[in-house]
Amino acid sequence: MTTSDHHRPEIVVGLVATPPDYPAQVVARLTAELADQLAERVDADVRWTVRESWGDVAPRRDGGVEALLDDLVHRRVDARWDVAICLTDLPLHTERVPLVAQMSARRRVAMVSLPALGLRQLRALRVAVPGLVNRLLTDTSEEQVLPVGGAPAELTGQVAAIHRVVGEANAGELGYVASRLIGRVRLLTGMVRANRPGRALLGLSKLLVGAFGTAAFALTTTAIWEMGDALGGLRLTVIMLLGLTALVAWLIVAHDLWEKPDRETPTELARLFNLGTILTLTLAAAVSYLVLFAGTILAAALLIDTSVLKQTLQRPVAFTDYLMLAWIISSLATVGGAIGSGLEDEDTVRAAAYGYHPEPGGWRDEKDA
Template identity: 35%
Template sequence: MRRIMDRGSAENWDVVVALTDLPLHSHGRKLVVNLSHEHSLALLSLPSLGGLRLQTRARQAVEAAVLGLSGPQTSGSEGPPRSQPLLRPFVSRLAPIHPGPIGEQETADLRYVVSGPRGYLRVLLGMVRANRPWRLVPGLSKALAAALATGAVATVNSTVWSLAQTLSAPRLVIATVGSVALMIGWLIVDADLWHRPAESSLEAKQRARLYNTSTVVTVGIGVLVCYVGLMVVNWVWALFILNDQVFASVTRHPLDAEEYLTLSWFVASVATVGGALGSGLESDEAIRAAAYSKREQERRNTLQGDHVDQLSK
């Protein structure tokens, strides 16, 4: 807030509204917005707006902040009604907000926070949205190449045909969950994406837990998108390459639509395991670039550097 105030004074701005994609915390609660009517400043944490309709919600929040800060101010005896319009962009069934505590030495004179499971979920979705998990797919080119090669070979393997034909739906689901979990765990461990708190305080641990949960969800969404893509590619490849007579002679079952689906499903799990091994060929920087936004990468590099400095001391 003091940096915002200094910038506003230097530029001679009447009202300053700052946005950040950093999930901010205040007294153990997740911050939505900080307001200083005395200095006409507002600091808005974008993850608190959630993962849906972010641009619309951010625009509404900025407009409400400007109107609230530039409008006539009430006296202290009249209390918080001067900022009631700020509630409108944030109020929803998923994330109820309420005023938060403010220290005596803080620049802000009014603060709104979210707490509880619904507030946590909204901030988490906002962090995942900022990471853009769909960018993980083109960012793991070597892993995808290994997965596609594994799937192409497995599709024409008669042993895989027999295994796929004997697997029930629950076992196929278990294979899916296992292969996806293996891929997620491998990427996080191999690229050192797991954040460890540099401090032992409760707030630092909560912050690290939030970061790590967003990492797992971000990577998980990306891996699931890859899995579905592999399943579709394997299905198309099976339609093109398999011969129903040869398949029936090996499995004693005709090659119908159900067999195509079962085979492509099972092969997608096998290919995902191959992709996990192939991801070891990717550099840590490439995986981080695929998993995080640019600002998030810079932030984590800074945190990692601070942690290393503390260890060296």
């Protein structure tokens, strides 16, 4: 630290992840670059210090955004931060539209809902977080609070997910909301992104191995060859969809992934959690199916000679016949893999449930470090 740094005023910004799972990874990446962004976009004459943490702010399902902000205030005061920003994977709503961010100048805290940002969350945060910090510092200074259409409206043009601003500008209590239709689509895609379908895909490794075993056995059965030749594209599509549906349904039932409304989880939030779980598992199952399909085509091309297939089908064969054969075998093997999915590790599969958050493991809270 140079001598000039000591003479510059210091502003401490706290970034809190709740729950300490996916949001903690986003906070870690954002913390590494936030000080430079604040110096560039807010004030270069300030010495910015960014602290990252998790733990004290719990995912308060029942209280919504106000409960999060109240918890965040206590964390900010205890840690002696100037302002605090909470990043959460909770899908929040206000006025029946997705809530992207909420700020409270009086409490000097703000919250950003990661799913509402869609797929490109880190890019949006690089704009939204400095903007929220700037707004919090402006509203808590001696300057007059700007009306709606001033500083708050800037985020509506810079962050694609933000459609308009609601709340009491004079009181510094502002909510940044998404559009009703596109915002809901962005929220769902953001939930799948936050739920990390790649983790669910890795969790289905035993299922995929079992499906490959079923497919290898089916390749040696001439009755399957004839069945694939007799069925048309429409029937094969229906069989494929039924197989994927059975797989997703079996995973949800066998591993108790269905979120039930209770005192802590309102009905609307439970519905969103379940939808996020279904979309995540469907994406993971679809990718697994494509891997199985490609592997089955390769195995069929290597094991089944064209003359043998021609003799069985009693007609000339082409590469499309191998595709049809791999199609029906992959669909049948997916159903067999669904039964084998009950042997998957419970914690690995449960990670696909949107409302489930495993222990943080390697994450450490700065306050405890």
